[in-house]
Amino acid sequence: MQQGEDLQQDVHIGILALQGAFAEHQVMLKKVPSKRKIVIILVRTQDDLASCNALIIPGGESTTIALLARLAGILEPLREFAKKKPIWGTCAGAILLASAIENPKKGGQELLSGMSVTVARNGWGSQVVESFEAPLEVEGLRESERPFHGIFIRAPVVTAIHTTPSDPPIVVISRISTSLLPSSQTIVSPDEDDTDPRDPRTIVALRQGKHLLTSFHPELTKDNRFHEYFVTECVFPSLLS
Numbered sequence: 001m002q003q004g005e006d007l008q009q010d011v012h013i014g015i016l017a018l019q020g021a022f023a024e025h026q027v028m029l030k031k032v033p034s035k036r037k038i039v040i041i042l043v044r045t046q047d048d049l050a051s052c053n054a055l056i057i058p059g060g061e062s063t064t065i066a067l068l069a070r071l072a073g074i075l076e077p078l079r080e081f082a083k084k085k086p087i088w089g090t091c092a093g094a095i096l097l098a099s100a101i102e103n104p105k106k107g108g109q110e111l112l113s114g115m116s117v118t119v120a121r122n123g124w125g126s127q128v129v130e131s132f133e134a135p136l137e138v139e140g141l142r143e144s145e146r147p148f149h150g151i152f153i154r155a156p157v158v159t160a161i162h163t164t165p166s167d168p169p170i171v172v173i174s175r176i177s178t179s180l181l182p183s184s185q186t187i188v189s190p191d192e193d194d195t196d197p198r199d200p201r202t203i204v205a206l207r208q209g210k211h212l213l214t215s216f217h218p219e220l221t222k223d224n225r226f227h228e229y230f231v232t233e234c235v236f237p238s239l240l241s
């Protein structure tokens with residue numbers, strides 16, 4: 001336990017509130033049962049961020065969120081935050097958490113480089129079929145035998161993992177089965193078998209160190225088990241280290 005760390009102390013969890021589904025995250029986070037009081041902070045400024053123990057970056061439009069973060073002067077503070085404190089990125093937030101992107105928009109895409117993954121934006125297919133829903137098995141969720149309803153909206157695809165020996169290991173907690181995808185929605189595979197369960201493109205939720213990445217939107221369901229997971233598995237342990 002850190003010096004001065006007190007179990008009675010409130011935990012401040014920020015939600016980056018520049019664009020996207022931050023209000024939905026707020027509703028879900030409010031419902032998380034916790035032994036410590038959770039104070040939710042909608043983060044728009046460097047001061048807001050400075051008061052947070054952890055941060056959620058919502059889905060939305062990654063390029064817009066990054067641009068607004070730069071304009072608000074919090075892009076660099078966010079990068080620093082990612083080196084020290086837990087961040088959960090959902091969809092566009094997952095893109096921001098990555099350290100490389102295969103297909104950035106013209107003009108580039110700022111990243112926080114919090115996780116050793118490469119992503120492809122809108123990686124699940126053409127404009128028409130790129131949004132879908134699928135039941136997911138997730139390791140470590142409460143009542144993990146009950147599938148989690150994955151809502152994918154123009155979601156990113158994890159295309160590569162590139163940890164170095166000094167990086168915390170990647171822990172995959174959910175993969176999508178390619179058979180769950182509509183038939184028009186095949187993952188473009190290179191040369192090998194695209195049903196290979198180890199194909200990074202089937203990864204839809206993973207952890208690395210304190211951080212959590214989901215390519216789908218738990219905040220758009222009524223199931224707050226992912227919010228609970230982030231609080232208990234990422235936020236609380238980070239307060240003790």
Ligand SMILES: NC(=O)CC[C@H](N)C(=O)O
Pocket residue numbers: 058059060061062063090091092093095121122153154155156
């Ligand atoms: N639902 C989402 O967050 C979509 C992400 C969006 N396709 C992007 O590139 O940022």
